Amino acid sequence: MDAQALEDAASGRAGDLLMVTAREIASLLGVESCESSAEVSRVSAIPAAGPDALVFALDEDAMAEALASRAGIILGPLNAAADSRVVRVKDPRTAFARVYAKWFDERGGRGVHPTAIVEMEAVIGAGCEIGAGSYIAAGAKLGADCVVGPRVVIHGCATLGSRVRVQAGAVLGSDGFGYARTSDGYLGFPQIGTLWIGDDVEIGAGTTIDRGALGETRVGRGTKIDNLCHIAHNCIIGEDVIMAAQVGMAGSCVIEDGAMLGGQVGLGERVTIGKGVILGGQGGVLPGKKIEGEGVVYWGTPAQPVREYLRGLARMRKA
Amino acid sequence: MDAQALEDAASGRAGDLLMVTAREIASLLGVESCESSAEVSRVSAIPAAGPDALVFALDEDAMAEALASRAGIILGPLNAAADSRVVRVKDPRTAFARVYAKWFDERGGRGVHPTAIVEMEAVIGAGCEIGAGSYIAAGAKLGADCVVGPRVVIHGCATLGSRVRVQAGAVLGSDGFGYARTSDGYLGFPQIGTLWIGDDVEIGAGTTIDRGALGETRVGRGTKIDNLCHIAHNCIIGEDVIMAAQVGMAGSCVIEDGAMLGGQVGLGERVTIGKGVILGGQGGVLPGKKIEGEGVVYWGTPAQPVREYLRGLARMRKA
């Protein structure tokens, strides 16, 4: 250990800490730099910020708090007063996320944990991290740079793109729920299809996604799925869809690009959610129905455009 | 490796592939055979069918698609035109499931995965498959031919019948949620009962079933439970019940034989769902209530027969 490393260790600072200057940050964000010569090595909430931290502030109150803090560099709104620590940007929250993604996101890249169980016939792309106790079955294929948390199950029917993130306890490629009623009780319909997950999809803890019955279940590029959601067999989820926690959908639903489903939304079989539709939390859509309209907000069960929903609610509640 | 096996390997075909004739299929289904001499070795969706595949078609459109495909044998409806590849049956979907179950269902029978943790005092019936990373605690008893997926937990209080299927991540026999309020906060009520699961029950990924508090939690023969459901302590589930994903029920509910619960249904404590009742998705029943009527469809919270529910909805939504 050399002198610098000893000093770093004494100060509790890693020797290889990445330092980023205000000028580098401004350059990434395509804005004019502030005059600051500050360097930061992490992002932080304002109360926990030191001179080594980047923070962001959305409005005047937050700006005042940030300026009163010890933060090294502050991402503030365009109308913020000039200050040697402030880099002014159009959208400070997004800018903060961009800086984090560029320099400070340390998730991933740790390889396969020694307790993960990866069957011989699974294909794991370069740069993947597989967490402790996870199980990757024979036949599964993961693209490059995926991050699979601990205790995940990926069945052999699943193909994942690159940079897919799967959190702890999720199950990808479980058998769907399909039966034929006979005089001897229920008989399982074959659940032998596949599951395809595009690049940059993120899947929350405890979420379950079933394989297709005969065909395919699909989750499109860039879609983000929160914890404890359930996606049934043969659902086709588009790109850049947002699905909050505990959403559930029955078989063969279609969720078009850019749709947003609030928490605990429930969809019957063969429902279609049109491109860019926003369906509020706990909303429900009956089997076979379609709701549509880019940016239109729906609410309730059966889901209605929010204005009609509120009118009905007022009628129900009037004296 | 003999010459035949080498040839099979070269063609990507397993040497011991099971070939089933149209005559054998007709015989299983109790119908007249077609004249076909075709043999199939798998079931398939129509678009992915080759000469080695059995498909089914429910109506004229699907029949046209099937006849235009390369499928070796087609299960069609009774009114389908005679064709050398078509076996005509009353219910092609169920027939398809029966053929699959008889000859092509390859799930199960793989024994205990080397990474599964089976405590010494657990009893595992003949022919069981226990998946990677699953934990079977001391005291648990599994009947014959159960298929337990990866990362399942079966606590010691649980007794399973034969041919029970449990998917990845499910938890059987967790402690129930029961407390007594005291001046020092909540005190746990004993959760020391048992869990009994009948033959041919299927349990979805991530589902949790609590043991009885003092007595028993029961799931009757043939009942099918989808992903992420929650069954609380002392619930008594009958036979051939269908429970879609994310259903939740509080303690001491009774679900009688043949009832069907849609996705995200929620039941309060001590609710009774009568024999053969159908409760639509997101429906709710208040604590202590009973709904009944074989084949009667209920909807909403508090659940009402569907006709009354729709009338109320129309009233709420009228101009």
Place this chain on the structure above:
Amino acid sequence: MDAQALEDAASGRAGDLLMVTAREIASLLGVESCESSAEVSRVSAIPAAGPDALVFALDEDAMAEALASRAGIILGPLNAAADSRVVRVKDPRTAFARVYAKWFDERGGRGVHPTAIVEMEAVIGAGCEIGAGSYIAAGAKLGADCVVGPRVVIHGCATLGSRVRVQAGAVLGSDGFGYARTSDGYLGFPQIGTLWIGDDVEIGAGTTIDRGALGETRVGRGTKIDNLCHIAHNCIIGEDVIMAAQVGMAGSCVIEDGAMLGGQVGLGERVTIGKGVILGGQGGVLPGKKIEGEGVVYWGTPAQPVREYLRGLARMRKA
């Protein structure tokens, strides 16, 4: 093995069985003892009780059943008739739970299961039990006497107090669900905060609790959380809160002390549930809203005080 142990083994009784007298029980509960010289070694439901068992009875019917049983000691209500086996108390159910907690609760204390994966840099307090296949990441801290079930994941951002119980399959400290929309799709907002869980908290099977985004997620002392709940980043849960199964809440909610949330309750972002509020099953609160009133019962979505809710329901359903 000595003679007594042999005899015990032959009778199926452990040599070190704890025997508790009626006098000891009465003393714990602060009531007059009955005259019984009975000793019990377990708690039981009435139908399964033998002379070695303590049971409880809340009303006349249960008392009659208990007196007709072989139970050794009966906890009955204050107005129960005097009987040599009956200890009369104000609240027999709570008294039963207190006796169980004092002498018969055998959960916990089994140490770390050999298949649990505890990273070097995790801190495990004295007396903790860690179940089979669980994963405790580097950085996690557990206080004394925690009981962690099988297949649990505790991420490195989590700090648990003492006597915390976590059931099978739960995930503590998963990344929250936060994104910034950009022209290139969604960009992850940093999820680098912490999770703090107080003493005596209990967490059900399959429940997921996210770490703070930049700050902290908190669960206060004594709070009890049922199975398959979802608690998002930066939620602040007070003390002695009760949360039934499948409750879900979006980010930055505040649940004040003593609140009770029924099963499948759903809360939008930044919702506040006031001290001691009771929100019935499937109820929902819209983003940013607050409901309050100690002991006030709310119902429905958007949640209303129960009287108003019922009035609206009656109006909707009238002829």
